[in-house]
Amino acid sequence: MSKLGRRLHSLPRDLLPLYAGTVATRLGTFVVPYLTLYLSQDRGLSLSVTGRIIAAGGVGLLVGNVAGGWIADRVGRKSALLLALAINAAGMVFLGSGLPSATAYGLALALASVGAGMYTPAANAWIADLTDGPQRQLAYTVNYICINVGMGLGPLLGGVLAAASFHWLFVGDVATTAVCAAFIASARGQGRRVRSSPDAPTPAMKLSPNTLSVLAFCSASFFIIAPLMGLEYAVPLFVGTVLREPLVLVGVVYTINASCILLLGLPLERAVAGRDPVLMMALAGLFWAMGLTVLAVGLSASALLLCTLLWTLGEMLGSVVVPTFVANRVDEKARGRFLAIPDAMRSLAAIVAPIALGLVWERQGFGTVLGLLIATPLIGSALYAAAWATRRRSAP
Numbered sequence: 001m002s003k004l005g006r007r008l009h010s011l012p013r014d015l016l017p018l019y020a021g022t023v024a025t026r027l028g029t030f031v032v033p034y035l036t037l038y039l040s041q042d043r044g045l046s047l048s049v050t051g052r053i054i055a056a057g058g059v060g061l062l063v064g065n066v067a068g069g070w071i072a073d074r075v076g077r078k079s080a081l082l083l084a085l086a087i088n089a090a091g092m093v094f095l096g097s098g099l100p101s102a103t104a105y106g107l108a109l110a111l112a113s114v115g116a117g118m119y120t121p122a123a124n125a126w127i128a129d130l131t132d133g134p135q136r137q138l139a140y141t142v143n144y145i146c147i148n149v150g151m152g153l154g155p156l157l158g159g160v161l162a163a164a165s166f167h168w169l170f171v172g173d174v175a176t177t178a179v180c181a182a183f184i185a186s187a188r189g190q191g192r193r194v195r196s197s198p199d200a201p202t203p204a205m206k207l208s209p210n211t212l213s214v215l216a217f218c219s220a221s222f223f224i225i226a227p228l229m230g231l232e233y234a235v236p237l238f239v240g241t242v243l244r245e246p247l248v249l250v251g252v253v254y255t256i257n258a259s260c261i262l263l264l265g266l267p268l269e270r271a272v273a274g275r276d277p278v279l280m281m282a283l284a285g286l287f288w289a290m291g292l293t294v295l296a297v298g299l300s301a302s303a304l305l306l307c308t309l310l311w312t313l314g315e316m317l318g319s320v321v322v323p324t325f326v327a328n329r330v331d332e333k334a335r336g337r338f339l340a341i342p343d344a345m346r347s348l349a350a351i352v353a354p355i356a357l358g359l360v361w362e363r364q365g366f367g368t369v370l371g372l373l374i375a376t377p378l379i380g381s382a383l384y385a386a387a388w389a390t391r392r393r394s395a396p
Helices: 003-009 013-042 047-075 077-095 102-130 134-164 166-186 209-220 222-243 248-272 277-298 301-329 332-364 366-394
Strands: none
Touching: 003 134, 013 047, 013 077, 013 102, 013 134, 013 166, 047 077, 047 102, 047 332, 077 102, 077 166, 102 134, 102 301, 102 332, 134 166, 134 248, 134 301, 209 222, 209 277, 209 301, 209 332, 209 366, 222 248, 222 277, 222 301, 222 332, 222 366, 248 301, 277 301, 277 366, 301 332, 332 366
């Protein structure tokens, strides 16, 4: 058996149901790329109203992130995951129904998004409970690969279902959620016990120096993840209005992103194992900035594809380093709430980035949008580099 094979074999078997469930539930995210079309074309809502409904989904994600971490600490990881899946499925059932108003669709999407937002912090807390030391970063890397296996295949399957009927998108989403729930339900235990008795208080997130360092680390990650949320908004518009290329190029970008994660995820994890997480996050920001600079200079389809390769490296670093850093530094009884913070940063970026970039695009054009996308990860790199330098100076 190879060295990598031995490392993978060493991961706890109790993580297998979680990994399988993650692939299943992420496969069901094929509703998301077609949601705007469903609301505007199938339900006859205007684009402005559709935009407000999508924003309601971002708010739901943020609420779910916070609630999911708290619930995972309060009742256990497995129960929190099953509750998240049930809420998400209920929201999707309502969303796929003939609702009477745009407000109803917004509430249905917010409900589904609350469930989706609850899932990740509970899953990350369960991984942290079952792993220690260098094994933990590998476990998060495998989970990240599972996420991208599902999300890489989901849009392809979604296209087939949407061609038949938008109705089948929601049927498929609920079906994959049920499969995920079956995998989670088959797992043993709840993760580690997080409360000694039903009446025991849940530990507070005290503002100790260690807690403040974790909060600062996670807050700075906003500047590393915000470009990804910005690109999800900007790339389709860039391809269609600036490059005037077929929209299939957008799918190629997602394919390159997923392929890089599948091929390079484990080698990259091995390369950064044991290295300073603060410096790795500074490096992640530089990869983002380099990729976006390539796009700004080239302004072509080939530049977009090379840009995708570079920023994917930054995405991969942040997605593995952040949860590992948090899990290694917080009390296990409060892991769920702390691991919800990076997800909340992502959800906040998903709300802020499209709104801000849309306003800038309308008033200043795409060049200014690219400038903001380049500057944002550079700010993140500067923050992490400053933190590293400060720690070096204060070390005895």
